[in-house]
Amino acid sequence: MRRFAAFVLAISVSSLIAADEDQVEYRQEVMSAIGGTMGAIGKILKEEVDRPNDLATLAAALAELASTAQNVFPEGSEGGDALPEIWEESEDFAERLTALKDAASNFREVAKSADMAEIGAAVGAVGRTCRGCHHNYRE
């Protein structure tokens, strides 16, 4: 009986760990997509590529990804470069996720114009939400 209990425990612990790893990898894939989108936007703004017409599409993609990012830090998904403070200071962390979403939605609106100064400012505001959160919550 005791051996059976130990077996059941081992199974449930190992499936827990597997689930965590998948959650962490999923989060990192979503974050990488956000990073790639921001990288492409940066190349346009620095005029390393002449693709200004892609800005509105990339801004829309970023806004959608920022919405997806709201759900990639569930309880029990500790790991990767995510610091434990994310779940200890969950209110501050949630505010930072909201700030990312709001800044990305604002950028999506602004990107419909051809006003490069406003677009630059809106992207700068998004970038500050990335850096602020990484500084506090990413290893």
Ligand code: HEC
């Ligand atoms: C609310 C907090 C928060 C915000 C805002 C945020 N990030 Fe992150 N980001 C994290 C955390 C935490 C990790 C580490 C995740 C892990 O390793 O599980 C991470 C990881 C990453 C990674 C590495 C992914 C990998 O493959 O390991 C990239 C790239 C990234 N973020 C880009 C961005 C960009 C670009 C922005 C802004 C547009 C942004 N992040 C906004 C918290 C945030």
